[in-house]
Amino acid sequence: MVYLGKRIMLVDFTKGEKITKISVGIFVLVGGMELFFGILSGSIALTADSIHTFTDALVSSITFLGLRISRRSPDGRSHFGYYKVETFSAAISALIMIVVGMFVVYKSYVGLVAPKPLTTHFPAMFTALTASIIFLILGFNKRKTAKKINSKSLSFDAFNTLKSSATSFSAFLGISLSYLGFFQMDAITGMVISGFIFIVAYITIKESSLILLDACAFNINTLNTIKQLIEKVENVKKAENIRLRSTGPFITGDVTIKVNGKTTINELENITTKIQELLRSQIPNLLRLMVQAEPFKEKKTKTKNKA
Numbered sequence: 001m002v003y004l005g006k007r008i009m010l011v012d013f014t015k016g017e018k019i020t021k022i023s024v025g026i027f028v029l030v031g032g033m034e035l036f037f038g039i040l041s042g043s044i045a046l047t048a049d050s051i052h053t054f055t056d057a058l059v060s061s062i063t064f065l066g067l068r069i070s071r072r073s074p075d076g077r078s079h080f081g082y083y084k085v086e087t088f089s090a091a092i093s094a095l096i097m098i099v100v101g102m103f104v105v106y107k108s109y110v111g112l113v114a115p116k117p118l119t120t121h122f123p124a125m126f127t128a129l130t131a132s133i134i135f136l137i138l139g140f141n142k143r144k145t146a147k148k149i150n151s152k153s154l155s156f157d158a159f160n161t162l163k164s165s166a167t168s169f170s171a172f173l174g175i176s177l178s179y180l181g182f183f184q185m186d187a188i189t190g191m192v193i194s195g196f197i198f199i200v201a202y203i204t205i206k207e208s209s210l211i212l213l214d215a216c217a218f219n220i221n222t223l224n225t226i227k228q229l230i231e232k233v234e235n236v237k238k239a240e241n242i243r244l245r246s247t248g249p250f251i252t253g254d255v256t257i258k259v260n261g262k263t264t265i266n267e268l269e270n271i272t273t274k275i276q277e278l279l280r281s282q283i284p285n286l287l288r289l290m291v292q293a294e295p296f297k298e299k300k301t302k303t304k305n306k307a
Contacts, residue, residue: 015148030053031054040120052193058093097197111184115184135168167192170193174186225282234271241256251286275289
């Protein structure tokens with residue numbers, strides 16, 4: 001059994017931690033402004049968006065904790081490290097989003113049944129529009145960082161922040177239409193916001209569950225390409241039993257290669273090094289690959305005796 005992966009990729013989780021810490025403060029500040037003007041104006045949409053924003057602060061906090069724990073080295077309790085913690089934290093965040101979405105639906109339904117005209121429209125409109133712009137900028141910055149460190153939880157957090165920009169803009173539209181006399185639009189906007197929440201929660205739970213179940217995004221064509229690459233390595237007769245799985249931001253797996261029975265340990269190490277270089281060109285976030293070498297046995301062809 002040969003361990004492939006002397007050069008382990010180091011992901012700079014500190015970049016993700018930094019931006020999530022900043023976003024928590026932004027969410028709390030903006031959420032407080034939305035709540036104040038939402039109550040002052042009587043806007044269900046802006047009040048719902050403020051609750052949603054405070055939930056975003058909680059999501060970013062959970063993401064921060066997940067990234068922080070993911071940096072811990074393997075120990076006696078977790079032999080393969082804590083990389084899946086950040087995926088688990090994304091799933092927990094999604095469950096919280098569902099609860100918040102149900103609350104927003106209830107408040108919107110009450111406002112839809114008994115609509116009331118809003119007061120102080122312009123401060124509420126300005127707050128919602130400003131929140132939308134802030135979240136848009138913050139979301140794209142998170143998305144950029146998530147791609148750099150290949151973090152599922154931060155990617156979800158970025159998507160969630162961009163969604164917050166859309167919901168805040170929806171609140172702006174709802175308040176604007178209410179100002180024009182369409183009083184029920186404020187409550188309808190609250191319903192729209194809850195729809196955004198449920199969609200993001202569903203997508204996140206689905207993707208996180210697949211990763212926690214050791215599913216891998218690579219299809220059969222990609223696996224065949226990997227097989228062909230390995231078999232191009234000198235002295236590798238055959239590659240089989242290729243198994244890959246997602247481990248947080250990394251990919252791990254194992255493969256069995258068939259080599260000449262007279263292959264030495266040094267030759268085998270050179271083979272695995274070449275395999276490593278080839279696979280990293282296809283899978284940049286490959287963390288470890290266990291390569292099991294077995295002797296290759298030629299199939300003997302049977303010859304018929306002539307009578």
